[in-house]
Amino acid sequence: MKAMTKNCNGSSDTPGELPIEALTGSVRDFQELRGSDLIGRVQPFFDWQDLRRQHDLWSYSKATNTAPTSHSAATSDSGVRTAGVNFASQDYLSLSSHEAVKAAAKAAIDEYGVHSAGSSALLGNTRFSLQLEQVVSEFLGFEHTVLYPTGWSAGFGVVQGLVRPDDHVLMDILTHSCLQEGAKAATRNIHFHGHLNVDRARQRLARIRANDPNNAIMVITESQFSMHADTPDLRGLHDVCREYNALLVIDVAHDLGCVGETGHGQLGLQNMLGDADLIIGSFSKTFASNGGFVATRSRAVKEYLKYYSATQTFSNAMSPAQAASVLQAFEIVRSDEGAALRRKLMDNVLYLRAELGKARLEVTGVPGAVVPVNIGTEGSARIAARRLAELAAIVNLVEYPAVPKGNARFRLQVMANHNKKDIDTLVRLMATAVKEAEVLFRPYGQELAATAIPTPIRQSAARQSAAT
Ligand SMILES: Cc1ncc(COP(=O)(O)O)c(C=O)c1O
Known part of the structure; x- marks a missing residue:
């Protein structure tokens, strides 16, 4: 399998070509702010975030271009458009379009x-x-x-x-x-x-x-x-x-x-x-x-x-x-229709959890509308998130500090109006994206294990002090 994906500029990233800073670090690194310059001191966060954005590795702040239904179109913060199955909206009984x-x-x-x-x-x-x-x-x-x-x-x-x-x-x-x-x-x-x-x-x-x-x-x-x-x-x-x-x-x-x-x-x-x-x-x-x-x-x-x-x-x-x-x-x-929608939601949830398990993807928690799929290392998860969007699936990635470090995951949100075909599609795309991401991330993982990579905040601090 050749692990090669297109970034938001249309160029391709091959193993070794992504900046390591875009695959490491977390928003927590930039939480502490010091110094008198209220505006300037948030710049290091933007530098790190924008590096991720340039490689379409910032999977937050997406916008839907359609109603948030089981199939949707969304645009990433880097401007990349995805149209496909949507497991990122919270509308568990599909009532927002009722x-x-x-x-x-x-x-x-x-x-x-x-x-x-x-x-x-x-x-x-x-x-x-x-x-x-x-x-x-x-x-x-x-x-x-x-x-x-x-x-x-x-x-x-x-x-x-x-x-x-x-x-x-x-x-x-x-x-x-x-x-x-x-x-x-x-x-x-x-x-x-x-x-x-x-x-x-x-x-x-x-x-x-x-x-x-x-x-x-x-x-x-x-x-x-x-x-x-x-x-x-x-x-x-x-x-x-x-x-x-x-x-x-x-x-x-x-x-x-x-x-x-x-x-x-x-x-x-x-x-x-x-x-x-x-x-x-x-x-x-x-x-x-x-x-x-x-x-x-x-x-x-x-x-x-x-x-x-x-x-x-x-x-x-x-x-x-x-x-x-x-x-x-x-x-x-409170009606019979509501009870039927809940049964449909739970059928979907149980089917999704079972199919993810068959695809050897790790699912946690008890059955409910939220289905977390653990990926692990943030870098690998970021690449998988980007790949999933390219493959036409809309999902949310969550990382530290919303979840423990090294435990990045997709937080899938299931709706009553999903059907088995949507779920089959998602699981197939997710298995592909996660496998490809593992291959693409492997050299970085080895590099990270072998060397102490400076955190983005230390790099930003160094950049800042060099500039002053
Ligand atoms: C457990 C929990 N409580 C409260 C909230 C906040 O709800 P809302 O998004 O409606 O403001 C959320 C949603 O993000 C949540 O997950």
């Missing part, structure tokens, strides 16, 4: 215009958003729901809104950025436990409580993790929280509506409905719209969040079209 959801959005626009024109703390509520609060509460068996403009703002806002500097936050090491950033904004007492490790969570809680019997502890996890697709023992974690007078927050962004016979996700599958303390979620994966929520049993918590959770109080509310779309999506999620 005629009833589109009609609901259009009717809401006709009635209200396109904008909510205010924070929900002022005049941003509409009859759609008020009804949506009730529908979410009913679906989860909670009394109250607070809507947020995005899932991210709900995650950030619930932590920042309820936790104070003397309190503690204990999180699974892989919890989503919104929750980690919320914790950073609220307190310096942030603790992590190993991924899914309830015993470690118990040990940490015991230590925190022994040292501090007086302040609150918020424990945070996800029902299905967004990059690993695995799920914690929610009941176990809940019981540990009770033991140490801590409160459990569960982020259900990736499985609510789309997993389980009734669409209650891991909360339903683990018999936790009715027992969870606080639930946060996003509408952007299954419910066809931007938007997020916090569900609670306490009217006081709801009212408090409305005025003390910055992303709720000081941000514009979901638009009428968004709230109406989610309402209609919920109607489908």
Whole structure:
């Protein structure tokens, strides 16, 4: 097999011709910024990113040229166009193109215009958003729901809104950025436990409580993790929280509506409905719209969040079209049609996982709409991502620090409207791309193993100091 691919300039890269810096390093290398020049000090990141872009090895910031359906057309950040099977959009029940959801959005626009024109703390509520609060509460068996403009703002806002500097936050090491950033904004007492490790969570809680019997502890996890697709023992974690007078927050962004016979996700599958303390979620994966929520049993918590959770109080509310779309999506999620879509999604997921396994590609997690395919070394994964786009498959690559170093992976996102042929196509293309990438990357891997390659940041620093 000849490993040769075309870069975005139309020229070909053969083994040994790609700059090693484009195959190594991570965004984490450029996170620390030092010096007085606020603009100039971000240049090293751009130099590294642009080198990757020049070789079409920067697979982020793609744009779709069509609706995000099972087949789509997309343009990469380097301007390369791909048209083919799409496993990179989050629309798990394929509701974003559902005629009833589109009609609901259009009717809401006709009635209200396109904008909510205010924070929900002022005049941003509409009859759609008020009804949506009730529908979410009913679906989860909670009394109250607070809507947020995005899932991210709900995650950030619930932590920042309820936790104070003397309190503690204990999180699974892989919890989503919104929750980690919320914790950073609220307190310096942030603790992590190993991924899914309830015993470690118990040990940490015991230590925190022994040292501090007086302040609150918020424990945070996800029902299905967004990059690993695995799920914690929610009941176990809940019981540990009770033991140490801590409160459990569960982020259900990736499985609510789309997993389980009734669409209650891991909360339903683990018999936790009715027992969870606080639930946060996003509408952007299954419910066809931007938007997020916090569900609670306490009217006081709801009212408090409305005025003390910055992303709720000081941000514009979901638009009428968004709230109406989610309402209609919920109607489908709760109907027989929703159950049929979930079965179709799960059939696709199980078939995809089995076919990837047959192609000797490593899949992790438990069955759900997110299917992570581990590739390993970042360099090899970047080449495979580029090759997949050339072969006409749209997928998302995720790298450190979103996942552990050396564990780069494709995060496939399955939709109900995919079919077996789409999945066969994807698996065939992915197996080809990964094999070719391994061959193309091999000499770099050997070079990296044999020499200590300077990290891009050190090189950039050297370039900078040479220039000054
Ligand atoms: C676990 C988790 N929580 C929250 C969010 C944020 O949701 P949204 O993209 O709707 O803002 C995401 C999505 O990226 C997520 O994966």
